[in-house]
Amino acid sequence: MSDSMLAVVKAAPAPGADVRQVAVPSFGPADVLVKVKVASVCGTDLHIYKWDQWAQGRIHPPLIPGHEFCGHVAAIGSEVTTVKEGDFVSAEMHVACGKCYQCRTGEQHICQNVKIIGVDANGAFAEYVVIPETNIWKLDSSIPEEYASILDPLGNAVHTVLAGEIAGRTIAITGCGPIGLFSIAVARASGATKVFAIDVNEHRRKIAEQMKADFVLDPTTQDAFSIVMDQTNGVGVDVVAEMAGKTDAIRLGFQVLRRGGRMSLLGIPSRPVELNFADDIIFKGALVQGINGRVMYKTWYQMTALVAAGKLDLHPVITDRMAMKNFSQGMERLQTGEASKILLYPNGRM
Amino acid sequence: MSDSMLAVVKAAPAPGADVRQVAVPSFGPADVLVKVKVASVCGTDLHIYKWDQWAQGRIHPPLIPGHEFCGHVAAIGSEVTTVKEGDFVSAEMHVACGKCYQCRTGEQHICQNVKIIGVDANGAFAEYVVIPETNIWKLDSSIPEEYASILDPLGNAVHTVLAGEIAGRTIAITGCGPIGLFSIAVARASGATKVFAIDVNEHRRKIAEQMKADFVLDPTTQDAFSIVMDQTNGVGVDVVAEMAGKTDAIRLGFQVLRRGGRMSLLGIPSRPVELNFADDIIFKGALVQGINGRVMYKTWYQMTALVAAGKLDLHPVITDRMAMKNFSQGMERLQTGEASKILLYPNGRM
Amino acid sequence: MSDSMLAVVKAAPAPGADVRQVAVPSFGPADVLVKVKVASVCGTDLHIYKWDQWAQGRIHPPLIPGHEFCGHVAAIGSEVTTVKEGDFVSAEMHVACGKCYQCRTGEQHICQNVKIIGVDANGAFAEYVVIPETNIWKLDSSIPEEYASILDPLGNAVHTVLAGEIAGRTIAITGCGPIGLFSIAVARASGATKVFAIDVNEHRRKIAEQMKADFVLDPTTQDAFSIVMDQTNGVGVDVVAEMAGKTDAIRLGFQVLRRGGRMSLLGIPSRPVELNFADDIIFKGALVQGINGRVMYKTWYQMTALVAAGKLDLHPVITDRMAMKNFSQGMERLQTGEASKILLYPNGRM
């Protein structure tokens, strides 16, 4: 193993990022060093790249971003017992403190002191990444590498869709970014009987159709509310998976939700949302869930089982594959709105 | 039985109400005629009296209001089998259609076509009221009449507090109208270990203290957020019961709610609420429940059991008792903010 | 409409049954008269036919059996509003009292006073059957008639499989009679990732393979325990659906259930079961559910949605179709163990 490696580096508190040689990271006795095979790009990475308000408040350069990946174990710390060199792995990148109330009661996914690798510490847009053994997720070699690299966002979709009943139920997915698109697959595989995918972006709607949503709706040109109500006998959908993080999408979601239905909110609004609480939540008897990350590690078990059983076809979501050195081109593709999930190959071989 | 009876009548689409003689109502084969012993006044009755915007959109005069009461069965329809003349009863005043999706799946409390007696049909501010047998709730004679007359709002409190875990848990109650005050008693009886009662009104806070809330807070003069956090080791409360229906109270409720906590919303905001969904719901992993009415009839069984077992001391909430003919004086008392629950006696004897 | 109709009649407290002309039944104002298109045979019907101990204690001849069917509305009572002549329907044949604790709390499927049409009152093995409007289940004409006739046992399977999490989960189904076989389809459609079907009968195992169970096991010749444990990384299955009602099957089910897993018991043992409660339930932290009937009407909504969406292929289970007049031949087929679900056609046209 060389002492240096290629990595994407957010070097300064300003827009952009470099791809350059840095030192291979050192690791502790409870850590695992992973040689990254494939990493994938998240909207968060674009926020960091563009250096927007959120990034300015959260990121401390220099930082290697990247929190979606798979690879093989290159080396292990002296206390590590559950994986060995060569194992095929991915990882949960939310590192919980293990000591707060939430961690002590099985809710590490909402830990008060969580650190995210790739956001708060150096991440996976590099040839090597260091992961605590607790957070390593060992994979069977039968799992396709492309899928193994996107388990983080797929886990968001699994967590959201399976946060309540879904079999024999109808679902509206508002927002068809990668997680919304994955949610179509998860809902279908889990027995959802009508899946409504709603997005304002034509490229996203096109992929939603490839994902076999039963109804793909453009709320800017179609009366999405009426179409959903017609298709549900005037009752509304049983479940809404909110993936857009936009006020309009959240409002539409509540409107199409049936009385007593479940609203699972994953998309993060960047500003306060004004909502008619009386009609949309209270009189409706709605159940509203804030969804964060992936349940450790229940979501990972369910997700891996679904992937291993061949229940999910996620290929339409993967629109771009490129060598990691071309990271900036990937950022541009993402900004056009034409790309969905972009895979990066640190060693340049796809 | 006389042919006429005294009743409060909202005679015209304008502020005010009359107390006058009207015909004793006729009833059908599946109905029960109840001679009202005690009725109690709800904030809804004040809306109707003042003829505010909500009332103008919902109420069709002439109407006898009143939806909280107890009394004795005066006569039964030919098909009625579960009660007989003389039985002591109260009633669920939300009459569900029985045929919509929600009714067919055990959620009559959020029926799409609900009619409320006292709002959509003549109610209990009268010597007699007609109730469908399905909605009659038979009471043991050991239940005090005063308590029997307030089961409707007590049921709101029971539904809200018991909509999730409460034993060994902390709870903040935002808004100390009668339902909020009842919630203190229900929470204490159900094992809540710290009850925070929060209200801007001094009279209400005084009663909250009599109800033995562990902490009674005035958010206009105290740093309620810091006090709650200090008392919960910085974690926040496990449960919030939102009874105020005001934006400030809702926001404070979400702020003091711990990660993964339960926010049960019962108070009805009269206008849209602007909230930081990202921090207050999503990252927090909050569970938000819209609470409506009483679960038919689970809430009634639990509530009756709690009352019959002597687990609830509700007396401090009952601030006023008066003959029904003095209804307008009751409305004035309510508007001063000094009265909490007002009991009306149709026959004038208290 | 003729005054008489063909029906299967259990005329006397003895083995056997007649097929003969009887009067078309009269019906009340809240009833629906249905012209039966297809009826299907349940194991219960065989108990009645053979006049075994259970039948002797429960059945009061003369009786027309049959509780699985579909047909079209022939006439409605004067108070019926939700269906009209010609509508395609099936029905929930458990008629709940509506007044007991369970009925009043949304658990009509475990009503204290349930009457079963086809067991306690004349049923569907006839040209016409009378059903209370409350129990009629209206169907879209797109639902295949064959499937519409088996919704009762399919509902048992849906109730059982969906009584907890199933997506991304493994399940063992012990007992592959029709309900066990349907459960394979329901589990697969709902995202179960490994389905183990276990039965001692070769014919049943053959159909289980056609239903695409992932593993079909014969516990008399295979080490079912070891196979299940191997396939679940030594953890055991997440869910067991017990459909056999035999001590050996129940014990095997508990053995293969993982710690913290769900054991859903539907099969009815005819005698007491001896079980190692310490290891199989308590130390294991198992959740054991008694499953009865179909949840009214949640199960019906979910089931209908799954069928209408084309999520279930049930054809392999339907092994025999015959004119109703040949009922006794059907009973013989059932006793050989070669037939699974037998469909009967009252009018002789298949």
Place this chain on the structure above:
Amino acid sequence: MSDSMLAVVKAAPAPGADVRQVAVPSFGPADVLVKVKVASVCGTDLHIYKWDQWAQGRIHPPLIPGHEFCGHVAAIGSEVTTVKEGDFVSAEMHVACGKCYQCRTGEQHICQNVKIIGVDANGAFAEYVVIPETNIWKLDSSIPEEYASILDPLGNAVHTVLAGEIAGRTIAITGCGPIGLFSIAVARASGATKVFAIDVNEHRRKIAEQMKADFVLDPTTQDAFSIVMDQTNGVGVDVVAEMAGKTDAIRLGFQVLRRGGRMSLLGIPSRPVELNFADDIIFKGALVQGINGRVMYKTWYQMTALVAAGKLDLHPVITDRMAMKNFSQGMERLQTGEASKILLYPNGRM
């Protein structure tokens, strides 16, 4: 600190135990050394003392037993951060592996590889005991020492009673050993409206009355079934907490359980149980839960909150207090059936 300490030692694979001087144990970097203030005796300790069949199969002498205690931190390992010398603590004595499926999904209380301190490793019947930091439970000094020493069995009661709804519900507790007796207090504090305590032993029933169970029944002389049914309007109890581990008690529990009720099984039968699964579980639609240990650490938070709030009066259960050197006398007291919970004082001062 001296190098040696007094301890109860099970020195050989035979009945009895010694109290003698042994070396103060060494501890690792993640461990906490606790100076025991009060320890309490469990039925398990009697099994070990008597060297019965279970003990012979599980215990590997020499062993210091004892798994219920409180004390103060005497020293901490180099990696310990959450407690410091002098802190008042108790501990969860089930040490979970942290790596099995159950541990990885928040169910450490049913860990596949659990080790119990005091059973599988040296325990708390000694002046000092070593506990991993993860398992230490820090206590406020306001918690009474006597209560702090019995949190382990109190936690069993809290886990059992709070494993589902209890407020406004009726409960039968079958078996009034210490955990059954604690369950009376927990149920009352959590809003149970009728508590039936059932035991064959007169001493236990006497304490059950002191714990204020609403009905204390002797099934050998009273018709417990009829009494419970009479007191529940013929419906049966909502919840049964089974604490006896005897076939008769389990059967009675199922008989008095209402349809759709919850049966929480904690008592460990020493041999297989024969039960009428058809009537007692399946037709009844019962929910049966195997209860094991305490949920880590949800149960501990709830239990501590209840104790700190003064919601539980547990004094009647503590029947004996003695210096630890008199351990054998404690064992004899326990065998008479007259003692309930016995507290031991390692330093001899009570």
